[in-house]
Amino acid sequence: MSSTRKFRKLAGISALAFAGLTAANAVNAANWRYAHEEYEGDVQDVFAYKFKAYIEENSDHTLQIYRFGELGESDDIMEQTQAGILNFVNQSPGFTGSLIPEAQIFFIPYLMPTDMNTVIKFFRESEAINEDFPELYSEKGLELLKMYPEGEMVVTVDEPVTSPEEFSNKKIRVMTNPLLSETYSAFGATPTPLPWGEVYGALQTNMIQGQENPIFWIESGGLYEVSPNLIFTGHGWFTTAMMANQDFYNGLSDEDKKLVQDAADFAFEEIIVHIDGLADKALEKIQANSDEVTVTRLNDEQIEAFRARAPQVEEKFIEMTGEDGAELLEQFKEDLKDVQKD
Template sequence: MTVFSRSILTGAWMATLGALVATAAAAQEYQVLFSHGFKPDSPHHAAALQMVDEVAEASGGRVEIKVFHSGQAGTARENFEALQLGSLHITTSPTARIAGFVPELQVFDLPFLFPSYDKMVEVLDGPVGQEMLGLLEAQNVLGVAFYIDGLKSMTANKPLRTLADFEGFKMRTMESPIIMEQYRALGANPVPLDFLEVYNALQMGTVDGQENPINLIHDMKFYEVQDYLTLTDHAMLGGLLMYSLDWYNALPEDLQKIMHEAGVTYVQRQRTGVQEIVARDLETIADSGTTIVELTAQEREAFRQATLPVHEIYTEKYGDEMLNRIYEAAK
């Protein structure tokens, strides 16, 4: 049983759920629980709150969504399991965090896969992305759309310009075999840690650095405990907006349409929100005293060449059809 499914039966969760049920009996036909791991001032949470209002209006008050942020209801893996059980209705997760359930999704975590942000969006919203979303149905989960945090950079207490800089370096990663292999290819030691544990691990020296897009480095204040931010744009960080399939299928057809449209709107709003704040967030990080490091084309190419074998690791396990389709679409 997951943390979410345990916690909604005890303590504060029992009180919360009781209030939700009472409210449902009085007014709403459907109470919907939405859990995510982002901070309350993030574009993700802002988009979730707008989704609450829009669904309530579109459904004529028949649907009420309750949002829990900052991992209040458990980790990404626990929330995914709760979707499968039906004790949670909506969640988001990075592709890497649910690789144990749908390993093929790791293709989107491969280093240097997309030449630009626009090509990344084109692939995720195109036939390849839709096909990958469909793989979730075997897990009793509906993949609605991909949210995007952008291309990742690295922080450390030194610049990360050459392969020599990674020797003996403890890099925090998500629990993703593909991402861990990427850092082994660079010469580092990958250390998988939950996202909410990273700040303390950096502060205490349990790990030497981490990777994330600019907005998450800013939101989690990793720059407070790291002296350098190296702009690598080496891989995508994105994830999925997902619904419990049993719950979604049990909705009336009109509410299914409302929920699907609201999910697509959520993702578009999240993407726009992130794009709007990246420049501001980077300025805040620089103003804090963190040194911003920009790689030369030659330095970045050395990283790309060193990590190309990770693509081969993926194809050895899952074949090359999907990867070749992404190569073609991303040209």
């Protein structure tokens, strides 16, 4: 065989080998799908894109992200994840509570501290967060990858409120979450469950007189335009959870499982940096955009009037979740004691 023919033959083999390798890589690489509940630039969106960046920089996989409304509302994206249409979903316990009643624990008022350093330490070290909750999510076909805080809850109302009595006869929008309804009943208001897409219009037409959300969401959603009185009640932080369809996750190679876990850990560390100071910046934007906004920060005595009503919400939580919920609540409190004493 001449050298030319040998070269052509080797070149042909090399081309076939390269084509085979490329095909194999194409088979191994996947385009994963991830949906969350917020708008461009909001906390869940930042978390999702940090997760995406880690996945794509450390593998051949790609990640398609869907923001609020692109695939429906929160209930829709959860159904799509459970059905395996989506691989990953970010959903707050406010909506997951109907699926996993114990997740409503985050809506017991004055259970969580509002100091950021304590909150972050709790999410890092809590046995309830890192051991108990993954088991609860697993029972519903979900692999819990990361729980993380987004910001302190702030209530917006049609007029300043400083006591439970001043909440009387006010319809306050709540997520479709029975325990959150119990919280606002305890606070003296009339809880009104509404999907997010209806909130702005309902405030604008006075169908409801208030709602609660982290301050960055109040700013990005323009809620202050139709509900300009901001009340800092100190009753809790907004928490969210990023998870995967469990069948999908279990079907991954060990290498890809580690990739996903590492990406979730990376996104968590990045989001902690992102939310530091975010509330102050959002409030500055709100006040710069509107002269009608008022800010009321309850003092200790005013907070105590609301805090005194929290035990009835705890009782409702235990009634809803039974012995398992009571044990989770006890663990939650023990974890909080541990981080607060340090």
